Amino acid sequence: xxxxxxxxxxxxxxxxxxxxxxxxxxxxxxxxxxxxxxxxxxxxxxxxxxxxxxxxxxxxxxxxxxxxxxxxxxxxxxxxxxxxxxxxxxxxxxxxxxxxxxxxxxxxxxxxxxxxxxxxxxxxxxxxxxxxxxxxxxxxxxxxxxxxxxxxxxxxxxxxxxxxxxxxxxxxxxxxxxxxxxxxxxxxxxxxxxxxxxxxxxxxxxxxxxxxxxxxxxxxxxxxxxxxxxxxxxxxxxxxxxxxxxxxxxxx
Numbered sequence: 001x002x003x004x005x006x007x008x009x010x011x012x013x014x015x016x017x018x019x020x021x022x023x024x025x026x027x028x029x030x031x032x033x034x035x036x037x038x039x040x041x042x043x044x045x046x047x048x049x050x051x052x053x054x055x056x057x058x059x060x061x062x063x064x065x066x067x068x069x070x071x072x073x074x075x076x077x078x079x080x081x082x083x084x085x086x087x088x089x090x091x092x093x094x095x096x097x098x099x100x101x102x103x104x105x106x107x108x109x110x111x112x113x114x115x116x117x118x119x120x121x122x123x124x125x126x127x128x129x130x131x132x133x134x135x136x137x138x139x140x141x142x143x144x145x146x147x148x149x150x151x152x153x154x155x156x157x158x159x160x161x162x163x164x165x166x167x168x169x170x171x172x173x174x175x176x177x178x179x180x181x182x183x184x185x186x187x188x189x190x191x192x193x194x195x196x197x198x199x200x201x202x203x204x205x206x207x208x209x210x211x212x213x214x215x216x217x218x219x220x221x222x223x224x225x226x227x228x229x230x231x232x233x234x235x236x237x238x239x240x241x242x243x244x245x246x247x248x249x250x251x252x
Contacts, residue, residue: 001135002128004089005067006039006229010208015223018069018210020234021057022047028235030060039067041231044079045094051082055123058087062127069141075101077108077116084109085120087127089140092168096144099157105144106163110137114163141165143210143229146198147173155198159205166208166229169195184214199226 009016016038021029024047032040042049042057049057054070061068069090070083080091093105107115114137125132128139144158147170151158159167171191172182180188187195195211202209203226210229213219219230233241 001131001139004139004141005065006090006141007139009038010228013228015228015230016067017219018229018231020212020231022049022234022236023239024049024053024057026053026056026060029057030063032235033061033064033066037066039069039090039229041069041071041090041092042088043071043234044083045071045073047236051079051086054083055086058123058127062087068127069143075105077104080105080108081118081120084117084136084140085122085124087123089128090143091140092143092145094145094170095147095151095173096158097148097150098154099161102144102158102161102164105142106161109140109142110163143168145170148177150177152194152198155201156205159201159207164207166210167198167202168210168212168229169198170212171195172212184212185218196225 006016018039018041019032019037021032021040021042040061042054058068067089068087069092070088071092072079072083075093075096083091091109096102096105109115109117111117121132142164143166144164146167171184171187174194175182175187175191178190178194180191199209208228211222211227212231213222216232219232222230
C-alpha cells in the first residue's frame, strides 16, 4: 500500500505543512499540489465543494506526493466512508465534543474488527494499491477537531480513545465557544491558554496535534511548541492576497 507521508513525518518528529482547498476545481487543486505541500485538505464543511467536485480534486492531488486529506461536513458515517472510498488518506471531523463522538469517528473510519467501516474502496485501491483493505486501518489518519468548551471539558476522555491518531484545533470556533473574538493567530489570553492546554494533553496521550493558522510566522512558532500538523492559508485567500499585492503595486 502507498505510504502515508504524514505518518512518516510524524515518526521522525517532523511537522507536516498543510494547505487548504476551498475552491471546487481540479486544476487549482493540481496547481496547489505541485507546489510541494506535505498535505492538502479539501474542505467540505465551510468551503463551496461538494462530493462531485471532491473526486476530481483527489485525482489531481494524486499526480504528486502530497497527502490528500478531507475535512468532512460533520460527524456522520456516510460521508466519512465515501471520502475514504474516494481515496482520502486523512479525514478531519469537526465538532468532536465527547468520548462517544471520538469513538464513533474511529469506528466509522476503520474496517472490522477495529471498526464498522463498510467495505467498498472504489477509488481507494487505485490510489493506495491493491492491498489497501489489508493496511488501511494503520495507514489512514483520523483527526478529531477540538473547537468547543465542551470538548475542553472532555479532553482527556476524547484523547484516550484508541485509534484516534490526531486532533486538529479550530482557533476561531474555540475562541467563540470561550467567549472570545474569533481569530486564527492573535488570540485572546483565554483562548491561547486553552490551545496550550490541548497541546500538552495531546502530547501526554501520544496524539498528534494540528492547528489552523493565518500567517507562516505563527505556524512556525506553533511547530516549535510541538504542533506537528499546521495549516497556513487557503487557495481562495492566496488568490485574493496575490491579486491585492499586484493591484496595490500597479495603482501606486
